[in-house]
Amino acid sequence: MANLLNWPLVKPRARVIIDNDYSGDPDDLVQTAHHLLSPTVEISFFVPSHLSVGDPWDATEHQASNAEKVLRKLLATMGVEEHFTIHRGAEKAIVDRATPRDTPAARAIIAEARRTDTDLPLFYAAGAGLTDLASALLIDPTIAERMTLVWIGGPEYPELAPPPPGANGPEYNLRIDIAAAQVVFASGMAIWQVPRNAYRQVLLSYAELIASVGTQGTLGAYLQKSIEAVMERTGKIGFNIGETYAMGDSPLVTLTALQSAFEADPASSFYVLQPRPVIRDDGSYGMVETRLPPIRVYTQIDNRLTFSDFFAKLQLWARDHG
Template identity: 50%
Template structure:
């Protein structure tokens, strides 16, 4: 029986791109993780995935659907599902004292466990920035794993037709500046050039995810809806989908056995970018040092997902 050896708080925009739903299901099925809380975080206003004004609350509701679909197959533990703020930070000094940000602080400041704590974030950084502003000492007790941010030009080139401000960074540029520039939070970043590596084909989705019970159907149907929506808007997605939030599982649950680390993926230490008020990144070498992942172990990540879904379905 695998025992938990790390704690994780999962923070993601679960009412947005359904790659976060896949990440959540995978974390729920991972017995080495003590999943302490699941935070539904907000999207940008008017985001086509969820244009409502209640995206944090909607994200929490969607996350609960995943928890229910996984059901008794999930790893031991009862993670609390919490709605984060529906809006981003107003300035770089004032936290949003949400229930979610408070939960991060309380978990980080526990003194009754030695299990390392990871904040696995696949969206904006509102709750993490707020938690640090509320209690800066959490930086000594957590590691942030963040899917987001643009390419460091010394490491990679942006994709064709890219947006100047990367999608997750644009959700809350102020919070990103707090985390990357102001805080001393240990940060593992999976930037756009890395998370775009996480491709599965439609054939793989149909063969290895869709047949796996209620959770497999939920995940596959959620991705189908995006493909249909995009196709109707004149943006055919082809034969693949980017499962860009799944590295959150790879870099936490699937660390090496001895001397635990994300040893099967490649990373470098780099200065964090400087960010303008609207989130435009400048890589001038003056930022604090962060760990930037450049190449991901996709075989381990996806085969583990497929195996755990198959085991859950049995």
Template identity: 45%
Template sequence: MDRRTFAVSTLTSLVGGAALAGGAALRAAPPMPARVILDNDFAGDPDGLFQLAHHVLCRAVSIPLIIGSHLPGGFSRGNEAREGEARAREVLSIMGLDKAHTVIAGAPAPIGARASWKPGEASAAIVREAMREDAQGPLIYAAGAGLTDLALAWLSEPRIGRRIRLVWIGGRPHHGLGLPGPKAGETEFNFSIDPVAAQVIFNESDIEIWQVPADVYSQMLFSNAELEELAATGPLGAYLKAKVDALPDMLAKIPGAPVLPASDVYVLGDSPLVTLTALLPPMRPDTTSSRYVVMPTPRLLDDGGYAPRAGGRPMRVYTQIDAGITFRDMMARFRIAARRAA
């Protein structure tokens, strides 16, 4: 059966089934969109700001909470969570959406030790959202940085584990699944933000994990020429490009931070959070254009490496993200939003 015959047959079956049911199938309410909590270090690498602006323009998800999270010790002055909250509000204000979303600061620092942890405003808000009985649709935690606030929420109320799915940009490549990169064995940045929190989520919790490790999120290349086109679309595009342009100066103020070499591309490594939560086809609402393997959740080690664990709960490890649909959709939504605001 060729594709056209299959499509006609499928449509005929759907219409026929609806007729037999008195049209109820055609009149049925659409499924509720997924609820997505956004958690990112918005005061750090500006790729999270692209992800935030893109995510809030997607109608396939609802966003009950946006959390600005902290940076790792070597990059931190101690107030990045508050700065991240302010930066997120800045983006939403430019978009005219500052009244549409709840934005809060996450914990100001990582969990110091497994035996000493303290819940905060953000972790309490996560628990409230996860434990709601009046909400429909799955709850997804889209994290583009560390996992402090999610870990604090689970430690506070372990029952949220069965009510939430984590999509995490972070972690080393898995052996045999991807390229190790130029510095094999180096601690991955998002893991380094809060190793204890990441270990709590992997090793202790029952939260389902969809992981986008370093070798995969680094594939999300957006060219400088595309940034120039983006800047010309309007105030949002100009703001986002300015944040990328300011990155070398920001890094220069951080002791020990690397000097960025000249490049014609920028890595929008947090954008898979949009791809894997919002850009799903209607007939099969799953990540059909990206690639992943299912494996037992390994034990996460102190250095960010993995120890196989045969009895671990199943997790997805993505090996390739559909950057084409991600960035085409992002640019189209930004252009449409700019025309509507004009």
């Protein structure tokens, strides 16, 4: 089901596999709701995936299972759960760069990449670690040439941006499974990367959350409460997050669904072609892999388009569904 808004003039232009760690930061709920309301993409299936071991968002050993529950709650809130397929991801990172987690999710990724009954290009939209994609590539390396990864993750490139104040250790999504990122980057797959300096720019104000999200029916209220739960949680431990929230996963929508009409591309967001680096075991970038094609590294996302489109679609959904 690709057109929840029932727009007869808008047809899918791409397929998207959505991989996110739904038991973590709820920015993925905003991204997923936005993707669901974007009829130019056909969502092949969802991969609810794991976090880092002991992650404060979810310190259990069943993070992917918990992620699936959160995703199903969002789909149920919208009343569309029966229309979409979920393939739960692995509960743990790969053990090394040669050994996949042979899960139904990995096999589903391979099957979708191998499809010959459609000409729609395939994007793998990941707002988390890359365990399941890496596992699929290890099982069948030939699928690398059959899809494009859009990944929210990785640290700043030193020549493009400095790290944020107080940053230490590997970037959050990379830390989930560094070996998996190493596999994916070494595969030669086309990569559109949104590193930390770019995804940190996608800021939604609390006023916008209240006025433009929370007022928009059952779905908007649910999303507002999800973000406010983080504000309450952090406040209890004495951490003041201020009046903005980074919707860091929302570029997954901008770059896949909100492309230009002619010469389709994310024309309003800015990127550079960066020589493909090797990812070191500590999560930093190493030497350039000259035998593989460069990657797109996004430096600025069109926030105006991203949020204006999201607010409008929420309003239209609330009008028809409450």
